[in-house]
Amino acid sequence: EVRLVESGxxxxxxxxxxxxxxxxxxxxxxxxxxxxxxxxxxxGLAWVANINQDGREKYYVDSVKxxxxxxxxxxxxxxxxxxxxxRVEDTAVYYCAxxxxxxxxxxxxxxxxxxxx
Amino acid sequence: xxxxxxxxxxxxSPGQSVTxxxxxxxxxxxxxxxxxWYQQHPGKAPKLMIYEVSKRxxxxxxxxxxxxxxxxxxxxxxxxxxxxEADYYCSSDAGSNxxxxxxxxxxxxx
Numbered sequence: 001e002v003r004l005v006e007s008g009x010x011x012x013x014x015x016x017x018x019x020x021x022x023x024x025x026x027x028x029x030x031x032x033x034x035x036x037x038x039x040x041x042x043x044g045l046a047w048v049a050n051i052n053q054d055g056r057e058k059y060y061v062d063s064v065k066x067x068x069x070x071x072x073x074x075x076x077x078x079x080x081x082x083x084x085x086x087r088v089e090d091t092a093v094y095y096c097a098x099x100x101x102x103x104x105x106x107x108x109x110x111x112x113x114x115x116x117x
Numbered sequence: 118x119x120x121x122x123x124x125x126x127x128x129x130s131p132g133q134s135v136t137x138x139x140x141x142x143x144x145x146x147x148x149x150x151x152x153x154w155y156q157q158h159p160g161k162a163p164k165l166m167i168y169e170v171s172k173r174x175x176x177x178x179x180x181x182x183x184x185x186x187x188x189x190x191x192x193x194x195x196x197x198x199x200x201x202e203a204d205y206y207c208s209s210d211a212g213s214n215x216x217x218x219x220x221x222x223x224x225x226x227x
Contacts (some may be wrong), residue, residue: 008123035164037218038165043220043221044120044123044204044206044218044219044221045155045157045163045206045208045218046120046218047208047215047216047217047218050216059214059215061215063217095162095163097163100146100216101151101153101208101210101216101218102151102153102168102169102208102210103165103168103169104153104155104163104165105165105174107162107163107164108162109161109162110162112120
């Protein structure tokens with residue numbers, strides 16, 4: 001069974017940092033693009049970043065460029081999102097998903113990030 | 118990277134058909150074949166329902182269908198069932214390794 005489990009969310013002050021993790025199991029992790037998608041309160045889904053199979057290609061939505069870093073450890077079957085200089089508008093549930101937004105066929109249950117003073 | 122435009126709500130009675138639109142621009146929906154639709158029930162993870170405009174992943178009922186005309190993509194749910202009540206999101210390739218989602222449509226089964 002394909003399984004993605006996010007962790008690392010929490011409450012952080014504006015300007016702070018958090019590192020999200022996503023533990024993957026049930027498939028060959030190293031064979032897939034992986035993505036982070038978020039859903040802010042009262043809003044829709046929004047693509048955040050994705051990374052290719054070997055980690056050499058990384059892409060970000062403009063609003064997080066320079067602040068967020070996506071990475072992966074294929075030996076540990078894990079995906080990460082390092083979030084720095086957090087803003088109130090980054091408050092959201094963050095989902096880890098297998099694939100790119102054209103075909104994300106497995107998702108985690110999400111981890112909640114709240115940026116507030 | 119503006120969000121795609123979806124109606125905030127849609128509704129239909131059991132057995133009826135409902136169509137949800139997703140309007141973008143010539144830079145995203147209008148020029149790319151990578152338009153997808155996702156279903157999300159409250160508190161649950163999203164689920165892929167349609168990819169590449171009109172293809173269904175294995176396990177998705179054929180009551181769900183997708184199409185595109187110009188800058189607007191559409192998701193049609195035929196033979197509405199109670200379990201179809203959920204939020205639906207479209208997404209599109211926006212070029213240059215950018216991806217954009219719609220604001221979401223809450224589908225209510227009356």
